[in-house]
Amino acid sequence: MRRNRIEEVSNVLKIHSQVCEEEVERLLDDYFKGHTVPIANSAQVLKSLRKLYPSVPNDLLFKCYNRRFMEAAALRKKVEETAKKEEKQDEECLDRRWAEKIKTLVGKSTREVAYFAARDLEFAINDEKTLAEVRERTKGVVYTRFPPEPNGFLHIGHAKAIRFNFMAAKVLGGKCYLRYDDTNPEKESREFINSIQENVRWLGYEPFKITHASEYFGEIYELAVKLIKAGKAYICEQSSTELQEFRKAARPSPYRERSPSESLRIFEEMRMGKHPEGKYCLRLKIDYKHANPTLRDPVAYRVKYTPHPHTGNKWVVYPTYDFTHCINDSLESITYSLCTLEFEIRRDLYYWILNALGLYKPFVWEYSRLNISHNLLSKRKLTKLVEKGIVKGWDDPRLLTIQGLARRGYTPEAINEFCDVISVTRRGNETVIGVNVLEQCVRKDLEGKAPRVMAVLQPLRLILVDVPEDFVVTYDIPRHPKNPSLGVRSIRLTKNVFIERDDFREEDHPEFYGLSVGKTFVLKHTKMTFECVGYTKDGSNVAEVHARITKKGCTTDELKRLKGHIHFISASEAIECETRLYEHLFTVENPSELPDFLTAINPISLRNITSSLIHRDLLNSKPGDRFQFERLGYFSVDIDSKEDRKVFNRIVPLCEKERRKALN
Numbered sequence: 001m002r003r004n005r006i007e008e009v010s011n012v013l014k015i016h017s018q019v020c021e022e023e024v025e026r027l028l029d030d031y032f033k034g035h036t037v038p039i040a041n042s043a044q045v046l047k048s049l050r051k052l053y054p055s056v057p058n059d060l061l062f063k064c065y066n067r068r069f070m071e072a073a074a075l076r077k078k079v080e081e082t083a084k085k086e087e088k089q090d091e092e093c094l095d096r097r098w099a100e101k102i103k104t105l106v107g108k109s110t111r112e113v114a115y116f117a118a119r120d121l122e123f124a125i126n127d128e129k130t131l132a133e134v135r136e137r138t139k140g141v142v143y144t145r146f147p148p149e150p151n152g153f154l155h156i157g158h159a160k161a162i163r164f165n166f167m168a169a170k171v172l173g174g175k176c177y178l179r180y181d182d183t184n185p186e187k188e189s190r191e192f193i194n195s196i197q198e199n200v201r202w203l204g205y206e207p208f209k210i211t212h213a214s215e216y217f218g219e220i221y222e223l224a225v226k227l228i229k230a231g232k233a234y235i236c237e238q239s240s241t242e243l244q245e246f247r248k249a250a251r252p253s254p255y256r257e258r259s260p261s262e263s264l265r266i267f268e269e270m271r272m273g274k275h276p277e278g279k280y281c282l283r284l285k286i287d288y289k290h291a292n293p294t295l296r297d298p299v300a301y302r303v304k305y306t307p308h309p310h311t312g313n314k315w316v317v318y319p320t321y322d323f324t325h326c327i328n329d330s331l332e333s334i335t336y337s338l339c340t341l342e343f344e345i346r347r348d349l350y351y352w353i354l355n356a357l358g359l360y361k362p363f364v365w366e367y368s369r370l371n372i373s374h375n376l377l378s379k380r381k382l383t384k385l386v387e388k389g390i391v392k393g394w395d396d397p398r399l400l401t402i403q404g405l406a407r408r409g410y411t412p413e414a415i416n417e418f419c420d421v422i423s424v425t426r427r428g429n430e431t432v433i434g435v436n437v438l439e440q441c442v443r444k445d446l447e448g449k450a451p452r453v454m455a456v457l458q459p460l461r462l463i464l465v466d467v468p469e470d471f472v473v474t475y476d477i478p479r480h481p482k483n484p485s486l487g488v489r490s491i492r493l494t495k496n497v498f499i500e501r502d503d504f505r506e507e508d509h510p511e512f513y514g515l516s517v518g519k520t521f522v523l524k525h526t527k528m529t530f531e532c533v534g535y536t537k538d539g540s541n542v543a544e545v546h547a548r549i550t551k552k553g554c555t556t557d558e559l560k561r562l563k564g565h566i567h568f569i570s571a572s573e574a575i576e577c578e579t580r581l582y583e584h585l586f587t588v589e590n591p592s593e594l595p596d597f598l599t600a601i602n603p604i605s606l607r608n609i610t611s612s613l614i615h616r617d618l619l620n621s622k623p624g625d626r627f628q629f630e631r632l633g634y635f636s637v638d639i640d641s642k643e644d645r646k647v648f649n650r651i652v653p654l655c656e657k658e659r660r661k662a663l664n
Helices: 002-015 021-032 040-052 058-090 100-104 128-138 157-169 190-202 212-229 240-248 259-272 321-331 342-357 380-388 402-408 412-422 435-447 556-560 616-620 656-662
Strands: 143-146 177-180 209-212 235-236 281-285 299-303 316-318 336-340 363-367 459-464 472-478 488-494 496-500 518-522 529-538 539-552 572-581 606-615 626-629 633-637 645-651
Touching: 021 040, 021 058, 021 342, 040 058, 040 100, 100 572, 143 157, 143 336, 157 177, 157 336, 157 412, 177 212, 190 402, 212 235, 212 259, 212 281, 212 299, 212 321, 212 342, 235 259, 259 281, 259 299, 281 342, 281 572, 299 321, 316 321, 316 336, 321 342, 336 342, 342 363, 402 645, 412 435, 435 626, 435 633, 435 645, 459 606, 488 496, 572 616, 606 616
Parallel strands: 143 177, 177 209, 336 363, 459 539, 572 645
Antiparallel strands: 235 281, 281 299, 299 316, 459 496, 472 488, 518 529, 529 539, 572 606, 626 633, 633 645
16 A cells, blocks of 8 residues: 555656655655654665655755654654653662762761662661761761672672772772671681782772771670670571571571570580581571561571681681671771672661661662673682683683783773773662673773784785895884884884785685785885785695785875785794683673573683784783784783793774774
């Protein structure tokens, strides 16, 4: 029907040489069927209209179509502005201006800032006496803390938490603790403790004070005794399995009504090491059938005979993380307890403990956990990758651990910029940030400070057939096109040079800007043009390419007209090295959603090239030095490097725009 109508109108238009604007409008009404003009692919739509209505003058058709297009664009802009306004009103988030928002919290009670909370809890409010005592103790200084458990290595999710806490303190003129919540000696070690401290400082932060939860064990033990005496805690003898089953079924422990005096006696015996692990535990007496499972009489203390990495054998009873964390926050007068959303369900328990003990209650605010595409940040899953040998340790450059990122060549500035870009929100823990956002941050950082060098990943010999054997031209070029402070470097053009194997094809293609027989090209920085005149093969592989000089001393305009600008290294200056090219570790965007994330491992996440070539000047480079290999990407010297053989990690390739630009 629509096609018939189009043909009918088109035939009418052919009869009349003068087409009025109203007729074209009716024609467009029929074509769009009451829908707005699509914003995308407008040129293609207009092309289709001209094909359907060949008798309509182009200028008239464009005029009518463009009017509708502008109306649709204005409507879309209005819709987007409305959506942004609503999002700004509805979303509880701390974006780039989180520091300014958090300033409004200073000096206010929890009730006054409840709009920042997911829900308001009456027992989370401090009375005026407690607030006055805290103000006197802190002298009005704001305190935050970064509180890692020293049972693993930090990753980029921790970097986000570090920046949030330290920057909040900085903006508010406050101080930030680095506190180890070291409540489980079975999983903690001195190696983790040292690594965390090194990571925090590498990222550029200096803690106001470094503390351990274990330093407060004496006070925490006395507070547990206080709860037992008040009838708010009891000793339970259920096994771990039975305890979990009862809590899940919302059933009371058979030991729930044990007397405080008996619980005190057993608790003291536990402290003295008179009972084996697993026989007894101290549980909080809250509400065994509460809708929030964290409040179903959780465990507060248990016996562990593993030596503690910080306190040694001083203690054999250890408080749980949930019992310790809130008490530590209170004892250190933390102003803002900032944590990720998976802890939101524990907020009730956090405040119940502090309320039951009559302690100061910090303000708790949860934000979205960081998830990055094609990666995992779960400590348990990362451990599995390491233990199964899928990656080569916690500093494997494919992992987003701080150590892995540093080894790959990421800079602290790039990681901090990434944290600023993604910001801090309450959008849920399911949001996945594209890894390309992180990659672009490191490109942006290195673009301004990474020296340029020429390297060849997969060498192919190029011979200039029209010059003598001793032909040499030396060029002094800037190490960085926009940063003269980095100085200059010297390169040579000789009869024998090496180019990238991918820059030559036996059969040319219109979209290929490299070398093929008969094509003219430029060797970067030489101000010469060359013509590819032939090649030889060794079996099925091209062994060498032949070229001749077609013009010397070319002007900038002449060089710009040519698409193919090829990087090279003179054979007399080339040194062999190893390059490691990294791709995504997983083939799917969100491997954590899979039943078995190991099925999505990318088999080509690492490609080792052992015969790459670098300029001999790079033999002086040190592990951690970063460079831009022209047209190839950003690379960093790996710790596996030796004095006479360097190993380079590709940090990131050049983005697509830079890749295309590099050929011109």
